[in-house]
Amino acid sequence: MSSVLSVDVRDVREVRSLARALCSVGEVVAGSRSEYDIIELVASYLDELGISFRLEPVECLTWLERGCEVVLDDGTRVPARAIPLSPNAVVEGRCVYVGTRLRESEYSDLDVCGKIVVSDWSTHDLDDLKYQYIAAVNAGAIAFVVIEPYLDDGFRRIVVTYSKDYNFAVGEAPPVPVVVVPKIWGLKLVERLRSGSSVKMRIDTSVEVKHGIGYNIVVDIGGRVESEEILVCAHHDHWFTGYCDNVVGLATLLWLVKKLVKSRYTPRRSIKVVSFTAEELGRPRFAPWYWIYGSYVYVHRHVGELVSKCIGVLCIDAFVTQPLEFYVTPDYQPLVGKVLSRYDWLRYEVLPPSIYYDSLNLHVVGIGGVTVSSLDALMKFYHTNYDTEELMSDGDLVHLLRVVADFINEMSTDYVPSVKSVEEYLRRRLKVLDLEIELRIPSLYVLKLIYREFLKPYYYGVYGKDFDKIYCDLVPEVITGSLRSEVRELLAEFSVEKLNKLRSRVVVPGSEEILVDVPSIDVVKQLASRSRDVALHHLHYVAKYLDYLVERFQRELLSRLVKLGVEVK
Template structure:
């Protein structure tokens, strides 16, 4: 018996029956509070190796085979979709100072390298003033990982490379852990190919970082050694089965380092729900979520789900897929539901009430790949709470609040049962036009805004196909500001065409002396597609637009808003037809 099959056998033998019991609202499966969730999930964790499961790796193939086998054991018709991915892996990463060796983690997609040089400490390396009076040309740069926003590490790296660093060492802001995060040398987030990193980069623990700071101050030389491998034609795998027209439970199977909450736990939750729901639901387990987009794409993440959505389109199955219920970075106590579209959000709120917090879908989750196509999607997560463990070797099961994992299982079951009972009747389609109307009311003095408000009165969204057209047409990933100078998240906005209205209202108040014009969001980018979304800016460097020019700025932005209203009217008329 192979190692892969013996691991699956152990998982199957320990996968005990979870009884189906009714609750007050639904007659479908839910989970008994008496079931030891932690024990069940710990057993399912045996499907995974202890460390990395990398896009396009043998480990990812083994996990996909095992999860497919478990779905088949449950009586489901399961399949594996295979697709091309970029696969990067570390063979070795070390830091040496004389006879002293430091444990290190190569940062994906760092190249192989062997660099020995003086080490220079540059703080965060995020701000221009940190580099003043520092000569780092051909030196090894030591940086403290930017703890205010961990994923800004790519900009720390870009800054160090621009300044001439021969290698970069990051030390973690939290003690006793190593962390991985993908690096590229791109100053945007386009979906297509990009620039590979050519300067080696590694991470070390907080404690070792402090030791290296002392060495930097003494002018010591340090050796950074990395041995890595890249395969541009690797094969990655997504497992799917069950009824994809029912509620669809999803998670990703790849991970960095121990990756228990990101995302062994999410995968195990999907498998437990498969035991309970069987053929009443669908199940998708994505490869290539953490990395894998070909050709060093700066939008390297959620590649597997984007590819699977494309596959569903090619096979003419995308229009019939049910709502996506995704699980990622769970384990904390503050459960958040990131939901696509106000209609789905309000529908879920009616089912779960205020037991969780809600917000728009987020670009970091596989659910977003479906949101882009107008499909009702959500992700259960506790992302903010789990950041200290995110992508580290301390992301292990004893950090998990099992009580809240059990709640997630119950919440997901309630949403799924509601859909099984009512199908798309769970949606509040009136919210799709209501949020547009509410936004337009702020500028109802504009003639074109009045026209769109009148048009909305005659538009009734009564079916899911029409709702999907509207969601897809009016949803976009927007970035406020310029990537290299602001630390914002890419936001999923509906209706994105009306986003500049907020700035228009601020400028209107500024003309009355009641607001600061610097408060506008200004420059906007439709991320991924990397198109500039028309807007105006009120600050350049340290100088703001003079007050006597504010009226001109307001006039310009009003013209932009009116053009957006024309485009909105055009898209609404297409929906009406």
């Protein structure tokens, strides 16, 4: 198999050529004409090679910018782009600069009612833009203008919803327009506003929001063992040119399919190659969890087959350069170690699964695997009009292709997901809850059940108040043990600063299930501003409640593990 997926300069040229052709389509939004154009390119390429494929429809929300105009009262036209999911609107008003305000309470000293808010983009997490928007709108703003944080003449699209949570079901459509202006124009505007000048602005956003049909593209490469398969995936929708995120991923899939089929080599395991739609945006009804929707539909449509046959997933997304990021479930950590040991010069980081990639939808139904990315290195250009071919060198592309080839060589032949790695990982996680146990997972089937039961995204804190990323890990309930330790430390050595860093809630975004809720922590924070002794008194009750929660989770987790078939000692 190694000769089939070897990589040389000709492969780099082919992937480059494919990526250029795919980029010619421009911005690709799920359910749009441009998606059909890129599918036609893919279909033509596969047809010429005599490779069969199928298209699976996905009903989705489609948002398209038809035009965006920003004009100042002196006639100056400011370059701007609408931010999804901005509505159609024409508004005119006086501008007010607000910095990077995230919370509604931060508007208590500033009157923005009936005005157009001009805001810096919080770089703590670019996705916090929705909280900036919600705070301004709830304070009375009639439009929101955000300044591109890094690129002097660049534009960026990050989806904005009008819901603080991340539920799967339904959300409110953003009520007022939101646009981005390049950094250099934003700085000029802020300079005028800070000087005390009165600035009026007219914003005209022309957008189309509709019910659309996107398509997942699926190629089946048969293996010698029909009962086992691996899934290799990327996505084909993208904002602006989207070279690194994720045209190169799609081009790599096409290169892979050609390489395998034209070699006439039959791998041991079948390989299912899938390009997903609606990764960037697509979940209907303005649902706040708007991303990785095409893969969500695919997984739920084929969940029985996946659970019974799929050994693992390899996802390629948002790759640009070193350091590489490998988002890995515990059962694939030994494979990652094996593959990366061949590249002693490669800079990389191995991380837990991430909620930002299509692989998540496979992980939570029981399929382990690896996602290859370098999102942190791409962040300056992420979702911008500067995500172009020039960002990636031929050397970077060689690294990607070789690593992908090595993973597929291993996964499609004899790699068996490591049950022992998951056993050890679970033991370490459960120790945080003072559960010192030995456990044995008797089969891969039980391993998949464990992922379905315990692998979850989680948000540690309260939406719109405690600003953090959404994480993903096994048994997020163990945070209760960490929280108890922090409270015990505070009882031993009280500090208002440390107290204010405590979080009171753990929630599962999407389902919005609350795993842990200790509202009395917020009460103690309020008391601490008035009386240290009273706060400490109430903190003792918090500690006792956390003791109760830890004991409850110990019992529940052990019971759930046993019911799944895990042998516990």
